[in-house]
Amino acid sequence: MPYSEEFGDFYYSRADGRAECRHVFLAANGLPDRFAVRPNFVIAELGFGTGLNFIETWSAWETTAPKGARLDFHSFELRLLSRENIERALSAWPDLASKARELTSRWPDKPAGDVKIDFAGQDKSIRLHVHSGLALARLNAAAFAADAWFLDGFSPARNPGMWSAELMRAVADHTVDGGTFATYSAAGWVRRNLQAAGFRVEKRPGHSGKRDMSAGVLVNALQMPETLG
Known part of the structure; x- marks a missing residue:
């Protein structure tokens, strides 16, 4: 399990980081269903970590998005992990090995700045942009x-x-009308900060025994997507 000494916390759920990604970030944002109706989609993330969320999202997008689709994935990370540490963390899921190799083969050994990688398939493309530094x-x-x-x-x-x-x-300033967010956190002050920024926030059942998480949509949207209801 990758662990940050600086922040005294693990990079993903000790129960199952991959299941957490699917429950918290994909399902609560109405993904992958939204990929099918938006050929050009932009996801942004606070905390790239091991890249697990990116790879899991890539897998869901690849099977759902239409031909000619493009996914732009922006992630913000203060301390980028080395190639070796990312490889070690992602090795926990052998069925992700192919995509993990595509990522790590093009990931700097010891990244010292932003990382930008284009993944071009036969009929779809993804651009990963990891912004290094203070979010x-x-x-x-x-x-x-x-x-x-x-x-x-x-x-x-x-x-x-x-x-x-x-x-x-x-975050709100960099979100489209009707854009959504999801997070594992249900801390009251975090939800209040999101509400003050313009999001309508609701609690959801958390992952793996965690009672609550949070999800929401910008309030200037006409309505919350059905998949978020």
């Missing part, structure tokens, strides 16, 4: 609008800056 500064300098957000920083209690009111406002 608030890097997000404020970025130019994109996300259809869905994965808020996956370390625990709010251990890394409060990744959940601040200022950062949640920047």
Whole structure:
């Protein structure tokens, strides 16, 4: 299990990080169903970590998105892991080996800055852009609008800056009308920061015995997508 000494937290659920990704980030954002009706889709993420969310999303998008589709995946990470550490973490899921190799074969051995990788298939394409550094500064300098957000920083209690009111406002500023978010956290102050930024927030059942998580949509949308209801 990859563990951050700096923040005193694991990079993903010790119960099953992959199942957590599917439950929290994919299902609560209405994915992969939304891929089928939006040929050009943008996902943004706070906390790239081992790249597990990216690979799991890639797998879901590949089987659902129509021909000619494009996925842009922006992720913000303060400390990028080395190629070796990513390989070790992803080896827990042998059926993801092919995509893990595609990622790690093009991942710098010891990344010192942003990482940009294009994955081009026969009829679909993905662009991964990992923004390295402080999330608030890097997000404020970025130019994109996300259809869905994965808020996956370390625990709010251990890394409060990744959940601040200022950062949640920047997340909202980089979200399309009707865009959604999902996170494993149900901390009251995190939900209030998201609400203040303009999201309608609701609690959902959490993953693997965790009582609650949070998901939501920008309030200027006419209605929350059925898959989020």
